[in-house]
Amino acid sequence: MKYPERIRCMIPDIEEAISKWPVDIEKDNVVNWILQFDNEDYDLGLRIIKNLNVIGPKDLEYSLEVAYSKLMRKAIEKGTSRVERILEQLLQGLNVKVTQYDNMQFCWRMDQDPEQYGEYRVAPADEEKRSMDDISPKEISNAIKAVVELQISLSRTDLIRETAKVFGFTRMGNIIKMSVNQGIKEALRRGWISLSDDGERVSLPVM
CATH class of the missing domain: 1.10.10.10 (Winged helix-like DNA-binding domain superfamily/Winged helix DNA-binding domain)
Structure with missing residues (x-):
């Protein structure tokens, strides 16, 4: 796959990040995910990838929820309303339920009933x-x-x-x-x- 110049510069960081994940994900799939961002937001996509704790089979077995707001804190060095909007859009694209506690959001699989x-x-x-x-x-x-x-x-x-x-x-x-x-x-x-x-x-x- 031929990548844009900015993405090509990120490939070593992407490969290093996904090598630490407990599940096998193709590099091209990760790159395609980053390409959903606007060009000026590729760095944001990379920061999310580098700080994302991917849920492995063991976690899925135990049906554990994911703290979405922790992802936001780890993925963003300087939060802005624009960045928060982007992450909200990403969240809407996932097949998850969300529960809210004060300023914290937690994600659940669709087959789970949080109650x-x-x-x-x-x-x-x-x-x-x-x-x-x-x-x-x-x-x-x-x-x-x-x-x-x-x-x-x-x-x-x-x-x-x-x-x-x-x-x-x-x-x-x-x-x-x-x-x-x-x-x-x-x-x-x-x-x-x-x-x-x-x-x-x-x-x-x-x-």
């Missing part, structure tokens, strides 16, 4: 942990449900700590606290937990 998703995954010790803000509040709420069912009642601080441990985290940072608190909101919405009047103690709901 019925009842699983959570703990990364094995020999694998890199997912960032907590890569995990949908729905998945976090599933872990919260399991923790509260085991503990019956515990402080909000202890719940955040125990939920973070489920996903392999032992230190509490702002991102972890924010993500688990989003999961607590989701667990409350789903009727799985109840909060004390001051919001500092979490228990199973009174039936």
Whole structure:
């Protein structure tokens, strides 16, 4: 295939990026995807390719959602409304469902029902942990449900700590606290937990 000059300059970077993916993708297919961009946006397409964590068969087996907004943060060094519009158009071209939490969007396969998703995954010790803000509040709420069912009642601080441990985290940072608190909101919405009047103690709901 004969590529435009700007694309030819990108070929080494494209080949290096796709060599790290856990699935086999033809280089020409990746190039054709970049060619969907306007000429001045080829660099944006390359940045997405270089920072994209491609979902492998194992992830598909576990039906894990993708944090779209994390892709946006990693793929763009300087965000603009034009760049956001481009990514929104790319998202619309995918066969996915989207759930929204504040400024975070999470993508799901079309054969998944986010409302019925009842699983959570703990990364094995020999694998890199997912960032907590890569995990949908729905998945976090599933872990919260399991923790509260085991503990019956515990402080909000202890719940955040125990939920973070489920996903392999032992230190509490702002991102972890924010993500688990989003999961607590989701667990409350789903009727799985109840909060004390001051919001500092979490228990199973009174039936």
